[in-house]
Amino acid sequence: MKILICEDEIGVVNILKRYLKYKGFDADHALDGKAALELIKSQDYGIIFLDINMPEMTGIEILKYMRETHNKAKVIILTGYPGVTRDFCTSLGADKYLEKPIDLKVIGEIVDKYTR
């Protein structure tokens, strides 16, 4: 199963990629919304980690697009604004909503669940 990480903060991307590698997964990544959208259009991902506040396109716009095109990938929202958009994202069809800083164990549990 392919995993995509959409996050404009390269430090966070690295942490996640390293942890997923440790868990035995390779993951693609995009540092802005536009790049992320290109990858989602061309590739078939099983899990997508999606930051909300990104250049070019926000995570919300990407999520809306995915649900309009019936993309079946599991979407895990990552955000630095805690509490504010949880309900909103869930209503748009996000599968998980995590507030930064995120305990890596939580990431591990989610990935284990969706790849099983």
Place this chain on the structure above:
Amino acid sequence: MRIYNKLIIAFLILSVVPTLFIGVIGFYNAKDSLEKTIISNLSSVADNGVDEIVAFIDARRSDMKVLQSQNVYKTTFSVLDQFSRDQLNRYYLEAKKAIDAQLAVFQIAFKYEDIRLVDMRGKVIYVSKPGLDPELNRYMEDKDDLFQRAKSGIFIYDASESRGKDNTFTYCMTGLAYGKADEVIGLIQMKFDMKGLFDRLNSDVRLGDSGEIICGRETSNSEVLFLSPRRYEAAAVFENVVPSSKMNFLPIQRAISGESGSGRSIDYREQAVLSVWRPIKSLGWGLVAKISEGEAFLPVDRLRSILLGTLIMTVLSIIVTALIIAKSIAGPIDKLRKGAKIIGSGNLDYKIGLASNDEVGQLSQAFDTMAQNLKKTTTSIYDLNKEIAERKRVETERERTLIWQQEVSALQQSLLAPVMLEKKLKMITDGITTIFGADFCRIWLIQPGDRCGQGCMHAEVKEGEHLCRYRDKCLHLVASSGRYTHTDGREHSRVPFGCYEIGRIAAGEEHKYMTNDVPSDPMVHDHKWAREPGLVSFAGYQLRAQTQDLIGVLALFSKHPISPAEDAILDSFSTTTAFVIQQAVANNNLLKKAVELARSIEELKLSQNMLIQSEKMASLGKLISEISHEINNPLMIISGNAQLSLISEKLSAETKKTMELIMKECQKAKDIIRRVLRFAKPSKGEVKETNICNSLETVMNIIENQFKTAGVEIKRKYMKNPPLVSIDEQQFQEVVMNLLNNAKDAMPEGGMITITASLESDQMKIDFKDNGTGMSEDVKRNILEPFFTTKPEGTGLGLSICYGILKAHNGELKFESQLNKGTTATVLLPLGKELLL
């Protein structure tokens, strides 16, 4: 016995008894005289009968004598005797023809039935009747007796063979027949009928319809033989006999024995008769003329009926007359008696009013005059007494009015004292109750702006005339004295206009209503309630401001009638009361205005502070929002790296510990950011109506054990059934948690926290009171400042967040504190249902 009854009895005795007496005497006299007349009539009939019978028989005797002297039978007797057996013998026929020429003519001329000749042997040798006669040649059985009797003279032989034939009966006169030389040759017998005679005698009008005459003689057996045909037993003549044993009792027997007389008796039919009896001495017969009593006394009976009828009529008319007379006498007397009684009982206006000119009438008029005179005297005394009483009453009234005025004046003086209006009104009702002896007195006021709402008993009234509709048309009971002193009756404490006496006075155009007839006055709504304690009077007065606006009602019930003077004082005093109220209201308004001003200044200050505070908050919030996002990423990178190191690298124990510390601190930083964010942007999450006490208890469940360990005890004082409050329960619980933690931290040695939940003027009030270290003024002033803290570990955000949450709920957070004694944190939350006009 009443005069009326006495008079009636007297009248009856005096009139009926003589009438009856006269009637009876008259009747018996009449009867007696009638009897006499009848007897006299019968006597004359009897005497006449005797005379006629004697004359008739004498005529027959002289006929016999004429016959005896006739020559013709003397010459032919022997021929007839010789040839009587052969009647067709020529000689016999010749002889008979010669005798017939004499005897038959005699027979026809004197109406004899038959004339016979009998020879010495007793054989009938000649009968004068034409044709063949069976009697001819018959031998007489009693010929010796006949000759014997004939020798002593002519006699009547009454038994006849022809009796019974065509209802006739025949007598036979027998005499001796003499020959030419006057020697006895045989017998001459002449048969004759007496029916005609008796019929004639009986047809006498004096015998009436039932009367008759009978004749009889005595037989050899001492019996009576009837010789005349009897009216009712005609066939029995010569046959009927009466036994001798009754001899002395029947008139006929008396007559036969030679007596004359009259009287009442029983006849052969055993009927009562009046009879007269006479002897017929020449014949040895007796004659009786009789008439039945029924017929004889018929006129008397008729007379008796007439008399009886007349008597009854007389008695009746006497009774009626007696009644009328008794009434005409006793009536006026009775009227006089009644009138005297009525006048005697004191009714001098009563007039007996008998106008008659007799003694009773005069007595009545005298009575009336007396009563009038008495009345004049009595009236003048009465008038005098009345005037004295009236003067006394006026005097007493004047004195009492003076006392009332003085006391009311004193009360007015005392009202000048600077006390609360409520107390003044109570002084007024107390005063009225005492001064005027009222049963109870009350004052009701309109209090615009105070509509029955939460906490008013009256608000529970959902229907009926007590329903509060308009707050400026509802009277509130504010003072009550006398029998009722409470002012908090559920329904009665507030009375809408138009309801009860009070409400009607308030709604009415008249400024007062007064009645001294409470038990039946239509204005009083509950007569039964009023009757029980004996309430007599009610007076109610509108209380009006100088602007003429209605401000309330003063009313009282008394057990005595309210006099005009009392009413006037009360009326005037109600104006005073209105003035007192108005003044108090004015003072109160002034005071209120002052307080409002002070509060406005305070609020101004507060809002200034709040403005500064909120500006601070807003800028701070924005800043925190901005930086939190920026911090979260580095935090993520730091904690992530530390975590990765822990997972993937073999670290020394010390490094591992360091990594863990990094992770822990990152988490702490995350928490701080979260709380700061919430403070900066506190928003109502899920708001719903909540029972505050239940919500408090949820927090208690979490922290109570922990608190106990720290030596802190929690005491609860919750009101029962608290009203629901609209809150975000989670946020409210965060506030509670914060305040309790602060309280606990203020008591490091342990202590007591008291939580009180109560209502305070449409707000839910929750106090958290501790007996800890308390706060200095300086601390108190800054306590809501973000980042202000007195705790070494504190962030300085806890109370700021609480404040933010409560403000978002339109609530408040206040502190009362004294150093070393403790602090009370108060949370105020508006009630869920706010009454909005």
